[in-house]
Every structure is written in C-alpha cells, then in structure tokens.
Amino acid sequence: MDDHTAGGGRADTAPDRALPVPDRLLSVATRLFAERGFERTSVQELVAAAGVTKGAMYHYFASKDDLLYAVYQRVLAMQTERLAGFAAAEGPIGERLHAAAADVVHTTVDNLDDTRIFFRSLHMLPEDKLAAVRKERRAYHERFRGMIEEGQRSGAFRTDVPADIAVTQFFGAVHHLSTWYRPDGELSGAAVGAYFADLFLAGLRPPETAG
Amino acid sequence: MDDHTAGGGRADTAPDRALPVPDRLLSVATRLFAERGFERTSVQELVAAAGVTKGAMYHYFASKDDLLYAVYQRVLAMQTERLAGFAAAEGPIGERLHAAAADVVHTTVDNLDDTRIFFRSLHMLPEDKLAAVRKERRAYHERFRGMIEEGQRSGAFRTDVPADIAVTQFFGAVHHLSTWYRPDGELSGAAVGAYFADLFLAGLRPPETAG
Amino acid sequence: MDDHTAGGGRADTAPDRALPVPDRLLSVATRLFAERGFERTSVQELVAAAGVTKGAMYHYFASKDDLLYAVYQRVLAMQTERLAGFAAAEGPIGERLHAAAADVVHTTVDNLDDTRIFFRSLHMLPEDKLAAVRKERRAYHERFRGMIEEGQRSGAFRTDVPADIAVTQFFGAVHHLSTWYRPDGELSGAAVGAYFADLFLAGLRPPETAG
Amino acid sequence: MDDHTAGGGRADTAPDRALPVPDRLLSVATRLFAERGFERTSVQELVAAAGVTKGAMYHYFASKDDLLYAVYQRVLAMQTERLAGFAAAEGPIGERLHAAAADVVHTTVDNLDDTRIFFRSLHMLPEDKLAAVRKERRAYHERFRGMIEEGQRSGAFRTDVPADIAVTQFFGAVHHLSTWYRPDGELSGAAVGAYFADLFLAGLRPPETAG
DNA sequence: TATGAATGAGTGTTCATTCAT
DNA sequence: AATGAATGAACACTCATTCAT
Numbered sequence: 001m002d003d004h005t006a007g008g009g010r011a012d013t014a015p016d017r018a019l020p021v022p023d024r025l026l027s028v029a030t031r032l033f034a035e036r037g038f039e040r041t042s043v044q045e046l047v048a049a050a051g052v053t054k055g056a057m058y059h060y061f062a063s064k065d066d067l068l069y070a071v072y073q074r075v076l077a078m079q080t081e082r083l084a085g086f087a088a089a090e091g092p093i094g095e096r097l098h099a100a101a102a103d104v105v106h107t108t109v110d111n112l113d114d115t116r117i118f119f120r121s122l123h124m125l126p127e128d129k130l131a132a133v134r135k136e137r138r139a140y141h142e143r144f145r146g147m148i149e150e151g152q153r154s155g156a157f158r159t160d161v162p163a164d165i166a167v168t169q170f171f172g173a174v175h176h177l178s179t180w181y182r183p184d185g186e187l188s189g190a191a192v193g194a195y196f197a198d199l200f201l202a203g204l205r206p207p208e209t210a211g
Numbered sequence: 212m213d214d215h216t217a218g219g220g221r222a223d224t225a226p227d228r229a230l231p232v233p234d235r236l237l238s239v240a241t242r243l244f245a246e247r248g249f250e251r252t253s254v255q256e257l258v259a260a261a262g263v264t265k266g267a268m269y270h271y272f273a274s275k276d277d278l279l280y281a282v283y284q285r286v287l288a289m290q291t292e293r294l295a296g297f298a299a300a301e302g303p304i305g306e307r308l309h310a311a312a313a314d315v316v317h318t319t320v321d322n323l324d325d326t327r328i329f330f331r332s333l334h335m336l337p338e339d340k341l342a343a344v345r346k347e348r349r350a351y352h353e354r355f356r357g358m359i360e361e362g363q364r365s366g367a368f369r370t371d372v373p374a375d376i377a378v379t380q381f382f383g384a385v386h387h388l389s390t391w392y393r394p395d396g397e398l399s400g401a402a403v404g405a406y407f408a409d410l411f412l413a414g415l416r417p418p419e420t421a422g
Numbered sequence: 423m424d425d426h427t428a429g430g431g432r433a434d435t436a437p438d439r440a441l442p443v444p445d446r447l448l449s450v451a452t453r454l455f456a457e458r459g460f461e462r463t464s465v466q467e468l469v470a471a472a473g474v475t476k477g478a479m480y481h482y483f484a485s486k487d488d489l490l491y492a493v494y495q496r497v498l499a500m501q502t503e504r505l506a507g508f509a510a511a512e513g514p515i516g517e518r519l520h521a522a523a524a525d526v527v528h529t530t531v532d533n534l535d536d537t538r539i540f541f542r543s544l545h546m547l548p549e550d551k552l553a554a555v556r557k558e559r560r561a562y563h564e565r566f567r568g569m570i571e572e573g574q575r576s577g578a579f580r581t582d583v584p585a586d587i588a589v590t591q592f593f594g595a596v597h598h599l600s601t602w603y604r605p606d607g608e609l610s611g612a613a614v615g616a617y618f619a620d621l622f623l624a625g626l627r628p629p630e631t632a633g
Numbered sequence: 634m635d636d637h638t639a640g641g642g643r644a645d646t647a648p649d650r651a652l653p654v655p656d657r658l659l660s661v662a663t664r665l666f667a668e669r670g671f672e673r674t675s676v677q678e679l680v681a682a683a684g685v686t687k688g689a690m691y692h693y694f695a696s697k698d699d700l701l702y703a704v705y706q707r708v709l710a711m712q713t714e715r716l717a718g719f720a721a722a723e724g725p726i727g728e729r730l731h732a733a734a735a736d737v738v739h740t741t742v743d744n745l746d747d748t749r750i751f752f753r754s755l756h757m758l759p760e761d762k763l764a765a766v767r768k769e770r771r772a773y774h775e776r777f778r779g780m781i782e783e784g785q786r787s788g789a790f791r792t793d794v795p796a797d798i799a800v801t802q803f804f805g806a807v808h809h810l811s812t813w814y815r816p817d818g819e820l821s822g823a824a825v826g827a828y829f830a831d832l833f834l835a836g837l838r839p840p841e842t843a844g
Numbered sequence: 845t846a847t848g849a850a851t852g853a854g855t856g857t858t859c860a861t862t863c864a865t
Numbered sequence: 866a867a868t869g870a871a872t873g874a875a876c877a878c879t880c881a882t883t884c885a886t
Contacts, residue, residue, distance in 0.1 A: 476847085478845075594809025595809075689871055862871085
C-alpha cells in the first residue's frame, strides 16, 4: 500500500528479482537502513521494497535485529579480508601501511551505506550481537595496530605516541567519512585515501626527523 | 502510570529537584539519549526520570525532537565559544592550533554524552532543525580551517593537503572518541588530547622538513 | 505559536479588540466551531484567536461546553424573538405563515455559522444543557405549529397531514441549508426563502382545491 | 487493557462472532458512531465492542477516518441502488416520484443510525474522502432532480420553483429525520413516508390547479 | 480580573513478531 | 518455502482543566 520508495533520492534501485531472497533482503536492508536509519525503517517497508512477504523474511532472518547483524557481518568480512592482504604483503612497513590506509578509505567510500549504518545503528543491536561485532572489529583494529608496532620496532615510526591512539585516531576519521563524503563531489575516493594516508603517515614520522 | 521515581542506569543521578523544569529535562535527556539512544528513550521514561509530567515537558518543548535539538544547541554553543578563544589568542599558529586541538579533545572527553548523542542521533532530527545544526557545525569547522590556512600561508604547515581534509580527518577522530574512550580508563582526557594534537600537528608539518 | 487562522478562508475576521472579552470569545467561538467543528477546535486555538488567555476564558465560561451552550442560547433567543413577531401580526394566516417561513430561511442564511454548529455539535453538549436547548427548541417549533393549526382550524390548510409532520419537514429543510447554501452563489437568502415558503404553503393547501 | 467484553448502550448487541472481522467492525462502528458520535467513540471502545484487537482493526482499515468512510460507502451504495429502481419504473411521473419519495423516507427510518452518522460526522472526514462522498451524494440528488424535471416538462409539476430547490428542501427534511424520529413512537416509517411524499408532491402541483 | 505553569488521563496509531495454513 | 491475518504492548502527543499568584 504505502510505497515509500521516495525519500533520499537514489535511482530507484529495485533489487534484482533474480537474486535469492536472503540476498535481496540484505541488499535492500543496507540501502534502507542507510537512507532512513534502522529504527525508521519498518519491516513492512523492507519486505515491500524487497518484493517478498513478511513471512518470507522471518523464514530467513530471526528478527529485524538479525538482519542488521547480517549487514554488519558482510561488511566486516569484506574489510577484514582486504586488510589481511596488505598486512601480509612485502615491502617497507611505511609503504604497506600507507597502502592499507589509503585502501580502507577507498573501500569505505565505495560502501558508504555500510559505514553509515555501522556507526549510526550499532547501538540498536542486542547485547550479544553487539559483543560479537565489537570483537571482530577489535580484531581488525589490532591487525592494523600490529603494522604500526612493526614500524615502531623498526624505527620507521615514532614511539612517543601509543600505536593504539594512532589507530583510533585514524579510524575515527575513516568512520566519519560517511557523514561528509559525497560521491558526486570533486574528490574521488582514491584522492581522499591518498590525503588521509599522507597525513596519517606524516603524523607517525619520528619527531627527531624534524630536528 | 506516571511513575515519578527515576529508573535506570548510572549512579541513579536524580537531577536536582531545585533546578527549573526545562533544565532538569535537558540534563536528563542528555544522559538518557546518550545511554540508550534517542529512539530507545521513550518520553515516558524521560519525564519519569526528570520527575515531571508529560504535560510539563510538552509545555516547554514542542516535541521529543525539539528536546534533542535543545541538547544540540547547548553543546554547539559551548564548543563554539571555546574555539573562539584559541583562534583569537596570541602566539605562533602551530602552538595555538596545538592548544585548540588538545582542548577540543579534552572538552569532548569531558562531555562524552553530548558527543555520543551528536553523532548517533543527528539523523533523527527533522529536516529543518537538522539544517540549522549543520550550519552551525560548519561555521565551527570553518573557524578551525581558518587556523590551518593561516599556518599554510605562513609556511608553518604543508600545503599539499587541503586544509579541509585535515580538518575533517581531525574531527572525525574527535567525534569517534565517544565510541571508545572510557573515563575510568588509564588515559586522561588531557593525555589523549596531547597525543591527538601531536599526531595532528606532526601530520601538518611541511614534508620538506623530513629531507 | 500555532496560528491556525488559516483554513476555511473567510477574511481574517479578527474580533474587535474593543469588544468585551466574553463577546469576543463568543464571536470567535461561533466562527471557529463552524469552520472546524467543536471538537477540532482546541481551547488554546480559541483563546489565541480571541486574543485572551486561557485563564480569562475560564473566568467567564465554566467550560468549553459552556461556551458552546452560550452560542446556542444566543441563536435561540434571536430566532424566538423574530418568530414571535410574525405569530402576533395581523392578516390571513396563509400570508403570515408564508412570511414567517420565508423569514426563518432568510435569517438562517444570514447566520449560517450558527446553524452549522447547531446541527453538527448539538450532541457534544452535556445531558443537562442538551435538555435545556431541546426544550427551548421545542417551544419554538410549537409556536410554529400553532400557526399551522390555526390555518387548519380556519380551513385554509389541509388537515389530512399532522401539523407536526409539516413543521418537522419544513425545519428539516431549513437546518439543511448550512450544508449546501453558499453566500457567494447566485441565490439570495430572500430568494431561497421565497421558494421554500412557496413549496411549503403549496404543500399545505387543502387537497380538494385540486378537484 | 484490551477488554474483550463489550460495554455499553443499546440492548448489548454484541455483534455476531461468526461474522468476518471487517463486517463486525463496520456494524459496531455504525452503532457506536450513531450513539455517541464519531469523535466521542474511541478506537479502544470500538474494538472492545467488536471483540477484536486494535491491531486487527488497523489491519483492515487504515484509520478511524477510514472506518467512517466505509460506513458511508455502504449507505450510499444502498440508497443509490434503491433509487435507480424507482427512476427506471413505469407509470405517471407523479406516482413514481411519490413512491420514490416515500421509499427514501421509509428506508431512512429503517437505517436511522446511518443517517445520524451521515450528517453529524461528515465534516470529520479528511478532504479527499469528503470529496468522494459528496460526489456520490450529488449524483444521487441529480437522479432525483431528473425525475422532477421530467414532471416539469410534462406539465405535471410547477415550473416556477427550480427543481434543485425542491430536491434540496425534500432531502433536508429526510436527513433531519434522524434527529426526531423515534422507532418506538406511534408513527411508522411508512406513515411518515406517506405524509412527507404527500406534502412534497402537493407542493409541486402547478399553482393554476388552485384556480 | 487575569496569568501561565502544571496536570493526568486519554488519543489514534505503529510495528515487530507469531502462527495456522 | 511462504502467506497474511492477528496480536498486544508500546509510542508520541493532545487537551480541557486547575490553581497559586
């Protein structure tokens, strides 16, 4: 009845009818949660936009929360996989960290919806799922921190600032991207990635290089 | 039904009964919105915790949204005022920016509730109020950017990264504080502020100082 | 705050500020009750439109119901007085009834707001006030019926239809005026009055005149 | 809270539990709206009297307004159908109009609740639904007017009063029935119908028949 | 005569979820 | 694998009225 397709714009991306029902739901949920927020999106709107019935949704997902959780898992898996690549690569740590940093910005910008949901709706997850997401997130950050510590041990990075702080600062900036970055603006994701990585790496240079 | 004994979370901080009703509501709202999120806080809980009736709340605030907006205005006013101080101070731009950066971290950490609400619930504001908040926020960022540009003109800061990007990156990290900083942890607000400012300023050093 | 003056049009008839407060309230109430209906008009809107405070209203009227009742009383008094004039006049009963019938249509059309309220909101009155209004209304109808009976006795009107039925039928049509008559239409109140009176009187002619 | 035992008014006519939910709601709504008025009937009372839950009601009707609208549609359909019969019948126009007029009175008296709601609560409908009802109502009146014009053309009825006015006057009286007719009084619906039709038709006789 | 803060019961409506089929 | 009628608790908000001043 109510066809709330309107709203934030975006080319009426009706999900591919050929896609399996769970994927269709996941993709529609990602879009709607990002556009309207998790709590402003009703299950009714969701299933209508996905072209399935409520019953079908509850067949695949235990709850609306569960759908949100599934969205998170998809994002986390993707990010973790990419980072693993940079961590395991060859080359000077400075270059590898720069590449990893630029890449996380780039892929974040390519999946702004996911990020938007991530930081806006994380607190809507039930305690247990929240813990699971946080755990995986922490693992991701630790991998990143490991690279910084590697550079600190090798003398490439400053040691007067804890690696933790640097990681936190950097990801804070990354997460914040979804609140200001506009895909139709003049800055490409790669450009922002380069700038961010430059600033980040420059911040990590040992202070004595300035003397 | 209207249960006037507060109920929930944090050292049962019943707001000072002597405080005027609007202030009481504002302070309770800040706490509850931060604890449970805006959407998860019902008007009923709110007024119960503040020890007033719904009618009283709607006498002073037009809606639940309006209460959220009032919380925002209070934060924005405070932040804007502090920044103005640093911008107008004397001394080398590098030192003034370092001080301003450290201060914004420090005061953010001292008002984590506000920040948490800010970035979690901004999207729940109605369009018009959202625009007003964004406008004021932008003015704040521009003032900060002005300091960076001043340093770029004087040669103190690198010019190969836009001031905009630097501002955005820094505030991204600041906003993110509310998701990880714990007041009862080992890092003081001042310490985090110092680290953040160090990293930030180091990131802004002209690249040639490295050569 | 909310200045609902808009709505049904009508030249923003702000009531004369020089008028005594009770009259101002009465006149504003008549307009708003007719425009939006009794229950859709809040006391807040009412006092705002009248330019007084709630306290002032409750000083003069015991309740919102009471205000409605006062509106009724004003109308009833006016109608009763006019009818008395026609009943007591000289001349053939047919002519006097025709004049009275045309007049009630005319004055109804001149006070459409009152009529609209009368039939739309009568059921919102509390039992006791409702009874009072009905009683006065009945007295009015009986006076009208008296004129018909006078004509029946004198042989001017048919006797095969009860006078009651004729009165009821006629006033039904009169009350209904407020649902279709438009002051800016092509029919004047006097014209409608003449037509209605013609039909009414013709209906009352003794059937044998047709033979 | 959700109290499934009905509560109030009239020989506790609990609606047939076997009836489908929408019909049950419609029938209960008709009764309650007529008894207490639309505004004075809360959705809570309504569903309690119908023995269903609020959720069930909102499953079938979009709003309380929508329920009122559904009541209207049912009445309008019934009336329109009956009138069509008389308009299409054989015989002198005077007799057919008399029969139609008597019948509309009779069926109105048989469905007083519907009529009461019709004229008391029409103004509570939202603009768009109001327009739909008015449109159908107008069509009904025009059909009736068509019969009068037919008689005017054939010389059976007077032509010095517009057919429109006659229709309006007659239906005004019909609508008014719900405010005074009592089913337990001494007048049967058929009797009132006959009287009304007599008066109405007599009023339409050409004036020269009086000479 | 008038104010306006405060009351508190009540309103229509929403919505995630269940379950017989 | 999927339907859709039904649930029931919760929600934001309204409003006539009171009362200390």
